[in-house]
Amino acid sequence: MAARYVVAPAAEIPPGARKVVEAGQGRRIVVFNLGGEFFALLDRCPHQGGRLSEGKLCGLVESDEPGVFRYGRKGEILRCPWHQWEFDIRTGRSWHDPERTRVRAFPARVERGAVLREGIPAVETFPVRVEDDYVVVEA
Amino acid sequence: MTRPRAIDCDLHPTPAGLAALVPYLEPYWRDSVEERGMEALESASYPPNAPITARADWRPRGGRAGATLAQLQAEALDRFGAGIGILNCLFPVQLPFSEDMSAAFARALNDWVRAEWLDRDPRLRASIVLPMASPEHAVEEIERLAPDRRFVQGMILAMGEVPAGRRTFWPVYAALERHGLPLAIHAGSAYRHPVTSVGWPSWYLEDYAAHQQGFQSTLASLVTEGVFAKFPGLKVVLLESGVSWLPPFLWRLTKTWKGVRFEVPWVDRPPAEIVRDHVRLTVQPFDAPDDPDLVRRLLDHLRSDELLLWASDWPHWQFDGDAVAPPGLPADLLPRIMVDNPLATYARLREEGVPS
Numbered sequence: 001m002a003a004r005y006v007v008a009p010a011a012e013i014p015p016g017a018r019k020v021v022e023a024g025q026g027r028r029i030v031v032f033n034l035g036g037e038f039f040a041l042l043d044r045c046p047h048q049g050g051r052l053s054e055g056k057l058c059g060l061v062e063s064d065e066p067g068v069f070r071y072g073r074k075g076e077i078l079r080c081p082w083h084q085w086e087f088d089i090r091t092g093r094s095w096h097d098p099e100r101t102r103v104r105a106f107p108a109r110v111e112r113g114a115v116l117r118e119g120i121p122a123v124e125t126f127p128v129r130v131e132d133d134y135v136v137v138e139a
Numbered sequence: 140m141t142r143p144r145a146i147d148c149d150l151h152p153t154p155a156g157l158a159a160l161v162p163y164l165e166p167y168w169r170d171s172v173e174e175r176g177m178e179a180l181e182s183a184s185y186p187p188n189a190p191i192t193a194r195a196d197w198r199p200r201g202g203r204a205g206a207t208l209a210q211l212q213a214e215a216l217d218r219f220g221a222g223i224g225i226l227n228c229l230f231p232v233q234l235p236f237s238e239d240m241s242a243a244f245a246r247a248l249n250d251w252v253r254a255e256w257l258d259r260d261p262r263l264r265a266s267i268v269l270p271m272a273s274p275e276h277a278v279e280e281i282e283r284l285a286p287d288r289r290f291v292q293g294m295i296l297a298m299g300e301v302p303a304g305r306r307t308f309w310p311v312y313a314a315l316e317r318h319g320l321p322l323a324i325h326a327g328s329a330y331r332h333p334v335t336s337v338g339w340p341s342w343y344l345e346d347y348a349a350h351q352q353g354f355q356s357t358l359a360s361l362v363t364e365g366v367f368a369k370f371p372g373l374k375v376v377l378l379e380s381g382v383s384w385l386p387p388f389l390w391r392l393t394k395t396w397k398g399v400r401f402e403v404p405w406v407d408r409p410p411a412e413i414v415r416d417h418v419r420l421t422v423q424p425f426d427a428p429d430d431p432d433l434v435r436r437l438l439d440h441l442r443s444d445e446l447l448l449w450a451s452d453w454p455h456w457q458f459d460g461d462a463v464a465p466p467g468l469p470a471d472l473l474p475r476i477m478v479d480n481p482l483a484t485y486a487r488l489r490e491e492g493v494p495s
Contacts, residue, residue, distance in 0.1 A: 063404035066365025067306070070404070084398035096397045096409070 002106075002138040007031060009126060010110045010133035013038070016075065020053045023106075023139040031108055031135055032057070032089050034075055039089045040108035040137045041078070046094075046101055050082035057089070107138045143493035144222030145477035146485075149325075149378050149421045149450035150215060152256055153205035154230050154248070163247035163254070168240070180244070182231035184327045185455075189343055194456040205454040208259050215453035216262060219463055222494040223481075225291060226265040227378055228252055233271065233296055233329040242276035245269065249284055257289045264488070266294035266323050269311065271303075277311045285318040291487045292321040292376060297353040298328035304357075304364030312370050319486040321374035321419075324357060326350040351426075354380045355388050358414065362392070365405040367417045374484055375418045379452055381426035386440035389414055415443050419484050421450035422476060423457040425465035434467030448484060449477040 007021035013033045020043055023029050028043040030053035043053045059074040077095070078087045086095040092105030114130040128134060154160050157180050161169055171177075185192040193204030197214050205211070216224050228251075232244035245268050252265045267290045269277040277293070284290045293315050295303065303324070315322050327350070333339040334349040336356075354377055367373065389411040396403075396410050406413070427434050438444070451463050458465075464473060482489055 058401070061401050061404045063365075063368075063407065066369050066405045068405075086401065096400060 005137050005139055006111075006116055006128060006134045007040075007137050008135045010038075010135050013135060016057075018053060018057075021137070023137055027139065028053075029106060029137060029139060031137065032078075034089065038108040038110060038135055040106040040139070041087070041089060041092055042104040042106075044103070045080040045082065045085065045087075046103050047080065047083060047085055050080045052078055052080055052087065052103060054081045055079045056081070058086070060086075060088075060095075109136055110134065111136050142474060143478050143482075143495045144220055145449050146481035146488065146493060147215065147219065147221040147224040147451050147453075148376070148448040148481055149423065149452050150211065150224045150226050151205050151229050151452070151454060152208075152211060152226050152252060153203060153228075153454075154251060155203045155206045160230070160244065160247045160251055163250040164243060165246075168243040168247070171240075180231055180234060182229070182234060182327065183330065183346065184231070185229060186343070191347065191456050193454040194459070197454040197456075208256060211256075211453065212260065215451050216260070219451055219461065221262065221451075223262050223264060223488060225485075226252055226256055226263055227294055227323065227325055228266070228268055229325065229327060230268075231327075231329075232268055233299070233327075236272075238270070238273040238276060241272045242270040242280070245276070245280060246283075249280065249290075253284075253287065253289070257287075262494070264289050264291045264485075266290070266292050267320070269293045269295050271295050271299050271308065271311070272329070274308050274311050277308075278314045281311070281314040281318065281320070285314075285320065288487050288490060290320070291485045292323045294323040294325055294378075296327035296329055297324050297350055297357050297377075297380070298330075298332065298334060300329060300331045302356065302360035302364070304360030304362070304366050306364065309366070309369065312366055312373055316370045316373045319372075321376050321484060323376045323378055324354070324380070325378040326354070326380060328353065350379075351381055351384050355384065358388075358418065359392060359410075362410045362413055363403050363406060365403070367413050368405045368407070373417065376448065376484060377418065377420045378450070379424065379455070380420055381424050382420050382422065382441075382447065383426040383437055385414075385420065385446075386437070411442075415441075415446065419446055419448050419480065421448045421452070422465055422468070423450050423452040423455075423463070425468075427465065427467070429466040431467035431469075434465070435469065438469070438472070444472060444475055445480055445483065447472075447476045448481050 005023040013019045018032045030043040032039045056079045057075045058077045062070045092103040094101040110133045113128045113132045235241045392410045
């Protein structure tokens with residue numbers, strides 16, 4: 001059963017930024033802000049354990065035929081810093097083997113402090129104020 | 140029901156010198172050969188007296204190994220019981236730097252094999268030897284000969300002037316695909332570059348062993364340039380390539396692809412899968428120890444029983460006696476290698492069937 005963790009004030013992760021947080025049992029999770037949408041992945045590459053939080057965020061390039069580069073989804077593909085395997089930050093699935101090679105993805109969203117004060121177990125290493133927004137991860 | 144007889148996919152008829160081809164050259168080139176005093180065209184790939192060039196018992200006194208139909212019949216076709224044999228001429232038409240001369244020799248060689256071999260034994264089929272120094276000439280040669288259904292594939296050497304996957308060659312691959320002809324790649328070099336990537340070797344041993352690197356680089360070029368994405372119907376047959384190097388090479392190619400596939404996005408699935416779908420290899424040489432257990436493990440690494448094609452490599456010296464099958468190959472695999480896989484590879488062999 002997933003627990004909900006308040007991992008950071010939303011203002012700490014502006015668009016394009018990322019933050020490594022802990023959510024239960026010392027589990028490292030990396031949270032991305034992609035144009036106001038938040039995504040959370042386990043900060044551990046399923047290949048050999050590289051820290052995904054240190055990887056580059058890139059676009060997705062695919063091709064319909066040699067010499068044609070179909071490019072888009074800028075900033076949505078995370079490359080592990082160790083071996084450059086690509087992971088979709090929306091799903092955690094790898095590009096090269098999406099069924100079997102995937103990093104665990106957790107639902108992440110922003111909630112208002114006023115809602116959170118209703119009694120959610122949180123990582124309260126920071127004060128939660130009713131008027132601010134916070135990133136909540138279900139992990 | 141009797142099974143069709145074996146298909147020998149790699150036989151090397153050898154013109155008895157340049158003079159044997161002269162009658163098949165066009166008049167300008169016939170006279171030019173004489174005026175220039177060209178007496179021979181020999182490649183360093185198969186020096187006449189190198190042991191591998193011809194088995195000792197296939198070297199006639201005073202003659203040349205692999206030079207006559209009678210030799211082929213007695214030494215390979217009849218002896219090993221082949222129902223069909225595919226002729227892959229290695230006379231080095233790839234050597235001249237003149238595109239025109241190279242193409243003229245290729246035409247003569249292909250006409251020679253047609254007149255002196257194909258027309259004289261109905262079991263025979265042949266490669267169209269392609270003058271790849273000029274893709275236009277190569278396409279012309281395919282168009283000229285493809286109507287003759289006894290030509291079952293086009294053939295190039297493993298080491299040419301530039302990597303074989305480059306787009307400059309794509310009209311050649313388009314023509315092959317259009318005519319249902321696989322691309323055969325035989326060991327050998329046009330000697331535009333050293334046969335190793337570290338420079339010219341001193342010895343024949345290095346040269347012959349280096350062909351494996353040539354095959355690897357050529358295969359990597361075909362995959363990464365996207366030849367199989369562009370021509371999904373194209374099959375590639377590696378001739379005299381050896382077999383045992385393939386699995387570890389594909390491991391490396393596939394492993395590295397995972398980390399750089401965004402540079403070659405048309406390679407949209409693991410290279411090992413692409414190779415398994417498109418590439419076939421002849422079994423001589425096999426390049427494995429005789430231990431059946433090791434051979435079985437190697438076959439497991441290939442992860443397919445569709446990849447291997449029967450071949451004696453006549454008259455090259457790969458085995459003694461009648462041991463065409465590499466030692467250790469499981470008996471139940473042989474019918475596949477001898478008949479089913481060649482038939483699946485060569486569309487034109489399926490048209491008439493194979494004698495049983």
